[in-house]
Amino acid sequence: MIVLKFGGTSMGSAKRMEEVFRLVKREGPCVVVLSAMAGITDKLIRAGSNFKIGDREEGQNDLQWIRNRFEDTCVELFRQKVSRDTIMLFLEKAFGDIVFRVSGEITQETINWLIVQGEMITSHIFSDYMQERGFPSVLLDAAGFMRLDEAGEPDLPAIERRLPPMLGLGGDLIYVTQGFVCMNHRGETDNLKRGGSDYSATLIGAAVRAEMIEIWTDIDGMQNNDPREVENTFSIRRLSFDEAAELAYFGAKILHPACVWPAQQFNIPIWLRNTMDPENPGTMIRSGGERQQITAIAAKDHITAIRIRSGRMLNTYGFLVMVFKVFEDFQTPIDMITTSEVSVSLTIDNDIHLDGIVGALEKYGAVEVDRDQSIICVVGDFLVDRYGSAARILHSLPDIPIRMISYGGSQNNISFLVSSADKKRALNALNVGLFRMTKIPDYAHS
Ligand code: ADP
Ligand code: ASP
Ligand code: MG
Numbered sequence: 001m002i003v004l005k006f007g008g009t010s011m012g013s014a015k016r017m018e019e020v021f022r023l024v025k026r027e028g029p030c031v032v033v034l035s036a037m038a039g040i041t042d043k044l045i046r047a048g049s050n051f052k053i054g055d056r057e058e059g060q061n062d063l064q065w066i067r068n069r070f071e072d073t074c075v076e077l078f079r080q081k082v083s084r085d086t087i088m089l090f091l092e093k094a095f096g097d098i099v100f101r102v103s104g105e106i107t108q109e110t111i112n113w114l115i116v117q118g119e120m121i122t123s124h125i126f127s128d129y130m131q132e133r134g135f136p137s138v139l140l141d142a143a144g145f146m147r148l149d150e151a152g153e154p155d156l157p158a159i160e161r162r163l164p165p166m167l168g169l170g171g172d173l174i175y176v177t178q179g180f181v182c183m184n185h186r187g188e189t190d191n192l193k194r195g196g197s198d199y200s201a202t203l204i205g206a207a208v209r210a211e212m213i214e215i216w217t218d219i220d221g222m223q224n225n226d227p228r229e230v231e232n233t234f235s236i237r238r239l240s241f242d243e244a245a246e247l248a249y250f251g252a253k254i255l256h257p258a259c260v261w262p263a264q265q266f267n268i269p270i271w272l273r274n275t276m277d278p279e280n281p282g283t284m285i286r287s288g289g290e291r292q293q294i295t296a297i298a299a300k301d302h303i304t305a306i307r308i309r310s311g312r313m314l315n316t317y318g319f320l321v322m323v324f325k326v327f328e329d330f331q332t333p334i335d336m337i338t339t340s341e342v343s344v345s346l347t348i349d350n351d352i353h354l355d356g357i358v359g360a361l362e363k364y365g366a367v368e369v370d371r372d373q374s375i376i377c378v379v380g381d382f383l384v385d386r387y388g389s390a391a392r393i394l395h396s397l398p399d400i401p402i403r404m405i406s407y408g409g410s411q412n413n414i415s416f417l418v419s420s421a422d423k424k425r426a427l428n429a430l431n432v433g434l435f436r437m438t439k440i441p442d443y444a445h446s
Helices: 014-024 040-052 056-077 081-102 108-115 117-132 156-166 197-207 241-249 260-265 319-329 354-361 389-395 420-436
Strands: 002-006 030-034 137-140 174-178 181-183 189-191 212-217 270-274 283-285 294-309 337-339 343-348 366-380 404-410 413-419
Touching: 002 014, 002 197, 014 056, 014 117, 030 117, 030 197, 040 056, 040 081, 040 108, 040 117, 056 081, 056 117, 081 108, 081 117, 108 117, 108 189, 117 137, 117 174, 156 197, 174 197, 197 212, 197 260, 241 260, 241 294, 241 366, 294 354, 294 420, 319 343, 319 354, 337 404, 354 366, 366 389, 366 420, 389 413, 389 420, 413 420
Parallel strands: 002 030, 002 212, 030 174, 137 174, 212 270
Antiparallel strands: 181 189, 270 283, 294 343, 294 366, 337 343, 366 413, 404 413
């Protein structure tokens, strides 16, 4: 079994869907995991907040925009009148349901249901299109097997129990399902957070012990640096699971931050491929392989840095326990941490409890907060820094103020904190310092 996931741009128009059809009809048996057409989830989120604040007119405008987009796509995509009529009836009903749901009280549950409708509708359109082209597919409702546990994390054992029996129809069937969509432990429709279709694909791959998970997107695989910030990036042909996980977690948007572990757990390769250039080798993520000194750079934004300074730290023990307890109490994960004799600096990316955290920490010392920071993460092999990579990193950034450095916590990454205003400059300076002044790997030229 192969799992193929197509992202929003890959599904972004009738032309793109035809291309995806050409790519999947060659495979079998396979599970095809689909995102919503590009732009739809953003618009649904917007619609949800407009209804929530009582701006029904704007909310309806958003829904109409979405409906027009789907209808125009279907008019272009379907060739036969009968299938076009069928899909228009489906859209009529789908938008009837949406309008009904948003006419009542707008709870978090309503919003969670609303924002996955892009995936629900896109997958239905694609499955009908396959039907029209003579490749029958089975449309699976992801809420029937994709489960979250009480902590809001994917419940892989529950997915493993539910999904394989649903795929038991035999033959070379193509199963089509929605990424992003899941059901939480209360039995409500929920989602796997932004970009979550990648996570759906790796969870499905793990649950069925797939041979391969192919993630099809709009770029030639993982780049050595963020292509949104740096012009001359190159594709990385091979990555280990650990390297890919670090890059995803620290902001390489091509992969959902948490999506690597399910594949890694069962040693299932993840192949990142470009829908617009299917011949391109993309990036293969698998265990082992030769390691690079420095593989890639990623950046994560919206980081808040907190420094606690206290004379009480000097020659005492137990201080860090008290500090960590505060973050545990407020259920806020810490990303980076550095300590000195009299102070601790740490970063968080979720600041909804910031006021409570600061209030609690002030009992132990003076607290300073810096918002709008970015973590820049250099991923590579730093087990023994025999190549002087750490020095090269710092040399590349002579005029960029660095707020924190984290080195040695992981053999795969060196990360540091800069103000977000300096992020672009830092990424570009590192691209020159680490990739152009050193030997570029041979495959980078291919
Ligand atoms: P999809 O809709 O297919 O899931 P995404 O937009 O979520 O696509 O992810 C692909 C995008 O990720 C690329 O177009 C690129 O702009 C961005 N990106 C950020 N960092 C990287 C990186 N290191 N390598 C490749 N793409 C990256
Ligand atoms: N459509 C969802 C989003 O935009 C999920 C995904 O594309 O992976 O976040
Ligand atoms: Mg994505």
